[in-house]
Amino acid sequence: MEFKKYQHLERYGTDEVEGIELGECLVFPKLDGTNGSVWLDNEGNVKAGSRNRELSLEKDNAGFYTHVLSNEKIINYLREHPTHRLYGEFLVPHTLKTYRDDAWRKFHIFDVCIDKDEESVEYIPYDVYKPLLEEFDLEYISPLCVIKNGSYEYFVKSLETNNFLIKDGEGKGEGVVIKNYDFYNRYKRQTWAKIVTSEFKEKHYKAMGAPEIKPKEMIEQQIIDEFLTAAFIDKEYAKIVHENEGWKGQYIPMLFGRVFSELVKEETWNFIKKYKNPKIDFKTLHTLAVNKVKIHKKEIFG
Structure with missing residues (x-):
């Protein structure tokens, strides 16, 4: 397998994710780290990528590739599941500095995939990959809630519960990611939606503050x-x-x-x-x- 860039998360309410709320949606916390991926190449070598490129030891994305190569749990998982591709967030300081001390410099997995064709991947549902990751004691991001036939208002409420890995009393996380594993958009792509906390607060302020x-x-x-x-x-x-x-x-x-x-x-x-x-x-x-x-x-x- 070769490097494949992770999908672009679409802003909720755009036509790219129109209808995603219909059915069962899992709402996940969105972490503010650096995007990473891990897979085995055709020779069985462990490879890693950032959001946009395959990594090397010289350019390893804040130590991510080194972390992967020294992590026996990740390596053993890939040996057991060689067709799987892991996507996640390697938690290093970016905008948010309020994560718990024990959360930093860990690879928090948020998607497990298999290659669909040369260009795209097929996402394995959370309920399927969760026990597989737990078998190898891997870090993963769990959903905040499950919403059936939701709406923007329901998803916004989940923002207020997003204190995943955040220190007590230090506010909320970056936002939420909405996944409906049965959803394919009008362009036949399996796509996730996002709502970012700070964007919501700006909209809320404009709506509830003094009229302009x-x-x-x-x-x-x-x-x-x-x-x-x-x-x-x-x-x-x-x-x-x-x-x-x-x-x-x-x-x-x-x-x-x-x-x-x-x-x-x-x-x-x-x-x-x-x-x-x-x-x-x-x-x-x-x-x-x-x-x-x-x-x-x-x-x-x-």
């Missing part, structure tokens, strides 16, 4: 206001800090570029659908994105 009188805004400003959240910016900032083992002022242009690039890659289809094929000036969109980064991360600009 807003003039009609340009479409680019509406896109920035809705889709370029504080959580989105913080995530890209944390990635740069993690990759470079710290922050330097010279990384500011990289932050601007990363934020805008990821916004376009992740959200273009969503705002095209919402605003019905709008005419977008991407130069203006870029300027507004840079301005929002400057406002949100003003402490790094001195």
Whole structure:
């Protein structure tokens, strides 16, 4: 087997996950670490990957590959189940620093798959892979709740119960991931949905706080206001800090570029659908994105 990138978690409410709430949904806590995967290649060698690439000992994603190669439990599991691919979160500090001391630098598995074809994987249901992982005493992320025929309001309630691996009294986790193992979207893809805690709080504040009188805004400003959240910016900032083992002022242009690039890659289809094929000036969109980064991360600009 070769490296396969983990799926992009879709924002709940977009057409990519339309209808996912119909049926049985397992709601999992979303961890704020670094994405990792583990598998055996065709020669039986243990391999590991980050979100975007296969790892090497020289570039091992904050020690993740070294951790895997020294973890007999993971190796023994793969020897027993050579067609399985493990996806999880290697918990190293990013945006959230409130996880329990005993949670750090562990691989917390959130999906187990088998290869469907050269491009895609088939997800093994939680109830099936849970006892397999427990047999080898592997760390895994358990669901917060099971909801049948749910709604946004039900999923939002689960956010308030998400203290998975969080220190007592230190707030909530990053968000939740919604999985319906019987769901395939209109494009025939098995896709999960996400709701991020900080995004929910921003929406709640706007809904419950003092009313605002807003003039009609340009479409680019509406896109920035809705889709370029504080959580989105913080995530890209944390990635740069993690990759470079710290922050330097010279990384500011990289932050601007990363934020805008990821916004376009992740959200273009969503705002095209919402605003019905709008005419977008991407130069203006870029300027507004840079301005929002400057406002949100003003402490790094001195």
